Amino acid sequence: MRKLILPIAAIAMASFVACSDDSSPNAPAAGPKQDTLPASVEKFFDLDNNYTCSQTVNKCATVAVTGYSELAQCNGAQWDMQTLGNPVAGCENAAPATDTPANSTPATGAMVSCDVPGVLGECLEYPAGSAEATAMESQCVSVLMGTLGTGCAK
Numbered sequence: 727m728r729k730l731i732l733p734i735a736a737i738a739m740a741s742f743v744a745c746s747d748d749s750s751p752n753a754p755a756a757g758p759k760q761d762t763l764p765a766s767v768e769k770f771f772d773l774d775n776n777y778t779c780s781q782t783v784n785k786c787a788t789v790a791v792t793g794y795s796e797l798a799q800c801n802g803a804q805w806d807m808q809t810l811g812n813p814v815a816g817c818e819n820a821a822p823a824t825d826t827p828a829n830s831t832p833a834t835g836a837m838v839s840c841d842v843p844g845v846l847g848e849c850l851e852y853p854a855g856s857a858e859a860t861a862m863e864s865q866c867v868s869v870l871m872g873t874l875g876t877g878c879a880k
Contacts, residue, residue: 766790773798774805786817790857795864797857808861837877840866849878 759778767773770791778784779800788799788808797808799817806814838859839851852859866872 763787763789766792767798768793770794770796770798770805770807777805779803779805786813788857790860796861838863839875839878840870840872841875841878842866842870842872847872849875851878 759776761778761783763777763784767777767789768791770793773789773791777789779787779802781802784800785802786799788797789805790796791798791807794807798805799808799814800806801814801816808814836854837851838854839849840862841847841849850862852862863874866874
């Protein structure tokens with residue numbers, strides 16, 4: 727009986743073939759990526775699929791992802807989401823983004839801060855109206871369980 731089961735099992739396993747469905751309507755459209763960035767995109771995948779990120783094009787550029795109230799940044803190889811507005815690896819010394827999303831107001835000198843409690847807590851602050859401040863305002867209380875303020879104690 728064992729001599730019969732083993733060959734049948736081998737034939738059954740060999741008969742399974744993996745197929746790809748490249749004609750899926752959800753597949754990203756093939757085409758050249760754009761080098762010029764918008765101030766914001768709705769979804770991260772819009773940015774990743776449609777805009778160039780390389781060592782020579784858009785390295786350390788920042789774009790607001792409005793659907794997530796976050797910022798994405800090109801690390802020189804791919805787009806990454808920033809954590810609490812902090813630069814992605816490789817862009818720590820880059821100049822901060824000068825463009826803000828079209829729906830935000832320019833910084834006026836006032837600051838927005840998030841005081842995060844705990845042993846590893848810290849106070850994060852950004853100019854009011856900046857994309858970083860907007861992202862932090864949406865996450866300070868709900869994600870970080872912090873307290874919004876108008877600046878960190880010096």
